[in-house]
Amino acid sequence: MSTESLERLTAERVDHRFKGLPPDADGLTVGELAAQRRNLFTGGFATPVLALSAERLEHNLRLMETYAERHGLAFAPHGKTSMAPQLFQRQIERGAWGITLAVPHQVRVARAFGIQRVFLANEVVDASALRWISAQLDADPDFRFVCYVDSVRGAELMDAALAGASRPVDVVVELAAGEGARTGVRTEEECAAVADAVARTRALRLVGVAGYEGEVPQATPERVHAWLRRLVALAVGFDKAGRFGQADEIVVSAGGSAWFDAVADVFAEIPELSRPVLKLLRSGAYVSHDDGHYRRLTPFNRVPEEGALEPAFRLWAQVVSRPSAEQAFVNAGKRDAAHDLDLPVAQVVRRDGTERPATGVTVTALSDQHAWLRTGPGADLEVGDWVGLGLSHPCTSFDKWQLIPLAQADGTVVDYIRTFF
DSSP, X not given: OOHHHHHHHHTSBOOTTXXXXXXXXXXXXXXXXXXXXXXXXXXXXXXXXXXXXXHHHHHHHHHHHHHHHHTTOEEOOBGGGTOOHHHHHHHHHXXXXXXXXXXHHHHHHHHHTTOOEEEEEEEOOOHHHHHHHHHHHHHOTTOEEEEEEOOHHHHHHHHHHXXXXXXXXXXXXXXXXXXXXXXXXXXHHHHHHHHHHHHTOSSEEEEEEEOOGGGOTTOOHHHHHHHHHHHHHHHHHHHHTTXXXXXXXXXXXXXXXXXXXXXXXXXXXXXXXXXXXXXXEOOOGGGTOOSSHHHHHOGGGTXXXXXXXXXXXEEEEEEEEEEETTEEEESOOTTTSOOSSSOOEEEEEEETTEEEEOTTEEEEEEOSSOEEEEEOTTOOOOTTOEEEEEOSOSHHHHTTOSEEEEEOTTSBEEEEEEOOO
């Protein structure tokens, strides 16, 4: 990655663009503010403020690095989760092959920070985006780029947009997870037709197959394993047919954050092929994990002997209204908290420097700038208290905050994570 680009982040000035930060920090650079090591609770931060746990983040990075190594997987974590180049850097330092992304804009962010390997888990048919990607490949011999192709028409559009390119764009045929699933080619016969279409182009090079097992309809371990074996069989069949003749290695890729144990199981069964195989896992939500959706779905629930991810986000809000014994409101709502999968969960209450469990406090609804709390008979909650909320779904937590304090367990803020959505 580009050290110079990352250093520019520390030179950015703190101002009104970044919610939750201390008002008296306006005009400081991010680096200067970080060097002050302010405390999240006593250093002037304004609620609501989202914090990322420094210790839990490091634990999650280390755990998935170890998991991928143990199972012989290359790892390209999905960057659309955080869109935070500082976290991309830490993922690469922890052994990641590269970064997975979803749309060309995200690739532009990654390239601005010197990411050298990108797996784009989507078909790209936008001509201007393809020309930009081609220019990046032409300008940097070390840049590796791979994307999906999932239709004959898509292959033709890509080839037309890339006319005159000096380097081919590497593509993998996306196998759909089933009828009614999201993108991807529905049948093996259609996959072969798409591969034939790629072979007829001048600007594309077929290097593998890929898909997303998280879209398997009515997913069970058996159904997911069966689909992953279809994906491997597709790669084996393509290899026997000589379809990877121009590739240096064969890419076989899958892996969201709910079934990476199944990916590890089935990818371990990939036989020896005519070229080295890059077994590429793409799970991204692990970096912060969560207190809802992924806590329930994480594969580590099925394989606890391999470790456990830790939820690293906490949203701090303040009680601004206590209209009755059964009701309270805090000053964080839909603009601040992920809410597409689950409501936030009240975890702890802070008052006068003391933190205790949020006993009897339940989030029942969100308005734009308020969370509705139901308070039971045992709930000790007053106006002015800070309430720490656990969140569900990392992707829609990161995207609401441009600059996120990275805080140690005692509240010391040691860095600020910049996002680009």
